[in-house]
Amino acid sequence: MTEQGGIVAGVIVLDQADNVAVARAEIPAGGASGLAGIAAAQTIPSGHKIATRPIAAGESVLKYGQKIGLAKCDIAPGDHVHLHNLAMQDSDVGHDFCSDLRAVDFVPEDQRRTFQGYARPDGQAGTRNYIGIISSVNCSATVSHAIADHFNRHGGLDGFDNIDGVVALTHGQGCAIGTDTEGYQYLIRTLHGYARNPNFGGILMIGLGCEVNQISLIQEKYGLKDGPFLRTMTIQQLGGTRKTVEIACGLITEMCEALRSVERTEQPLSKLKLALQCGGSDGYSGISANPALGHASDLLVRHGGTAVLSETPEIYGAEHLLTSRAVTTDVAQKLIDRIDWWEGYTKRHGAEMNNNPSHGNKAGGLTTILEKSLGAVAKGGSLPMQAVYEYAEPIDQTGFVFMDTPGYDPVAVTGQIAGGCNMLVFTTGRGSVSGFKPVPTIKVATNSRMYSHMDEDMDIDCGGIVTGSQTIQEAGEAIFEMVLAAASGHRTKSEIYDYGNNEFVPWQIGAIT
Structure with a gap:
């Protein structure tokens, strides 16, 4: 809410320029809105908008002090403002670059908060200690899930208390796509990014063998080298699904053994990257x-x-x-x-x-x-x-x-x-x-x-x-x-x-x- 706005009885007024307010709870038809002289013309559901003054057809509806659409018809004070009377309009905001920069008031370094994380050899720090199985193609997805199930559901992680789990990262792509396309670049960039995410202590990459998305090409492009905590394999090379599952389980067990001594240590917040998301808004x-x-x-x-x-x-x-x-x-x-x-x-x-x-x-x-x-x-x-x-x-x-x-x-x-x-x-x-x-x-x-x-x-x-x-x-x-x-x-x-x-x-x- 802006400094000018605030809670007014049954509604929330976000900005003085607004011509709508938001109902804190359902307001029945004829019920008081809390705004002087304005009753709800129809039932206003919780979280929905009520007009706070007359809005002419074609006039912009304002919320947060910003345009959110155009009135489809004349809207009277107390009316429910929603899909039936509010239309989308093209965004016409101006872009004033770099005009609202403010200096960051950093906390002095000796007073900054920390977290207990897993230090990784590349200088990153994990908040979890998983093993990841990355499928290069959908054709290796079933095998990847079978391997993960061995550890997560059938006792494969018994005795490895500092391993949070084994994650099968499977998808519906990896073949029938051109290697010079934007979609292919997005896919391999994503797979590489997961392979180096610090919440993984170890990674196993599994392909079928004949797919467009060859693991060797990803390794070459991003400099990923096989080692104790990065292993690669293909089902066709190993002789089928059962043999691949058996060999893969052995390799992941070796990773778990090598990670047994890894413990959380104090880490600076410079090693914390927080994803901000909203959904079901x-x-x-x-x-x-x-x-x-x-x-x-x-x-x-x-x-x-x-x-x-x-x-x-x-x-x-x-x-x-x-x-x-x-x-x-x-x-x-x-x-x-x-x-x-x-x-x-x-x-x-x-x-x-x-x-x-x-x-x-x-x-x-x-x-x-x-x-x-x-x-x-x-x-x-x-x-x-x-x-x-x-x-x-x-x-x-x-x-x-x-x-x-x-x-x-x-x-x-x-x-x-x-x-x-x-x-x-x-x-x-x-x-x-x-x-x-x-x-x-x-x-x-x-x-x-x-x-x-x-x-x-x-x-x-x-x-x-x-x-x-x-x-x-x-x-x-x-x-x-x-x-x-x-x-x-x-x-x-x-x-x-x-x-x-x-x-x-x-x-x-x-x-x-």
């Missing part, structure tokens, strides 16, 4: 959990860490709030270039940027992608944007950065983890339940009703911001503390239930031949 996302995560993001950066925002289609119409914070015009322009790419990409496929929000987003009170984006960008806090990365590129800058990804959560998170993220905070208003091995996932509820209803899946409740019992800063500090605890070994809800085995989804674009 609602009308409260941009009011409670997302700005709270933004505050936590700022805290992490001030302590020397890195926060990674993504989901390019979900900043559409709000990208000016990021370009104004870019450290250079080149960084700002790179973000605009990716927005332009997405506009062309959706047009080529007969889609549009406003295909997002989803059904659940709309049921929760979001109407247009402009409205959703303005809430989503709040996860990125307020500090300078140091870099913009393409999908799955290695994140080599500390501070707040952006990665170009789709808005589809599994694909977006896969790119962030491939980039090096070793922690994830996922805000949700409708109740997303994903985990993302090998990275611990903290799920943050935007409202207390959903948190109570799905408490076995949610880690933090930010609903107090909506009711006024908690500030954004207080909630942000709670998220920051849980990030450090989870990074040091505290298990999140998705980890307790062993979720996260199916969310490895590399971005698939281009022709499959």
